[in-house]
Amino acid sequence: MRTNTEPSSWPPNVQFIAVPQYHTSVTSVMRSFLTKVKVPADSPSSSAVSSCHCSQFGLFAAKNIAPKIHILDYIGEVHCDDRPTSDYDLSLYRSQDGVSVGVDASKVGNEARFINDYRGVKSKPNVVFVDRRTSSGELRMSIWSSAAPIKKGEEILVSYGKSWWRSRQSETSDRDDLTMDMDMNLVVIQGVRTGEFRDVRLEGGGSFEGLI
Numbered sequence: 001m002r003t004n005t006e007p008s009s010w011p012p013n014v015q016f017i018a019v020p021q022y023h024t025s026v027t028s029v030m031r032s033f034l035t036k037v038k039v040p041a042d043s044p045s046s047s048a049v050s051s052c053h054c055s056q057f058g059l060f061a062a063k064n065i066a067p068k069i070h071i072l073d074y075i076g077e078v079h080c081d082d083r084p085t086s087d088y089d090l091s092l093y094r095s096q097d098g099v100s101v102g103v104d105a106s107k108v109g110n111e112a113r114f115i116n117d118y119r120g121v122k123s124k125p126n127v128v129f130v131d132r133r134t135s136s137g138e139l140r141m142s143i144w145s146s147a148a149p150i151k152k153g154e155e156i157l158v159s160y161g162k163s164w165w166r167s168r169q170s171e172t173s174d175r176d177d178l179t180m181d182m183d184m185n186l187v188v189i190q191g192v193r194t195g196e197f198r199d200v201r202l203e204g205g206g207s208f209e210g211l212i
């Protein structure tokens, strides 16, 4: 599957990257563990540019997707510092001595950063996150279809987990209270078709108005 070119519809405020960037907070020892490549102590790291989160996108199947297959990886900036305000940060690894490694796609990332939570959209998610190493040994968070096939045109939806929403309750009130509203708002997202690419395509330009 080709996942290394920027989609034509890519929003200008986010830098598209096809392979992970490593932030300065990732030590060379941790980086060597994550990539299975010996990384010298003075190896250069990323400094992502800032961005604004303006409109809402979702990721949709551009063709039928078979059950239990690898769709794409979640690419972003790999980091070991705290990113409490990022809505695009997921946990990749936690070492025995308590070091947490995350992948933050708020400023740089690929189309996986546009996968929404299933709550308020469908009764259950149709993809799952699985950590696995690539053929070259790099630890990544990958996205796989669940047990059921995904039809062309369906939105790709994962579960962010209750704790993800709970940690945002102060901003959003109770997630369960939002379910009805979300149903209504999600269907009015401007469905700007942005060209099909790979197994998935990006749609968006609308917003979850009044929700978040």
Ligand SMILES: C[S@@+](CC[C@H](N)C(=O)[O-])C[C@H]1O[C@@H](n2cnc3c(N)ncnc32)[C@H](O)[C@@H]1O
Residues within 6 Å of the ligand: 055, 056, 057, 058, 087, 088, 113, 114, 115, 116, 117, 118, 119, 120, 121, 182, 204, 208, 211, 212
């Ligand atoms: C990883 S981003 C997903 C992509 C995002 N829609 C975008 O356009 O960049 C996570 C953010 O998307 C929004 N989001 C995702 N799933 C949602 C849902 N089920 N209902 C409302 N907002 C949702 C929230 O603003 C959340 O903080």
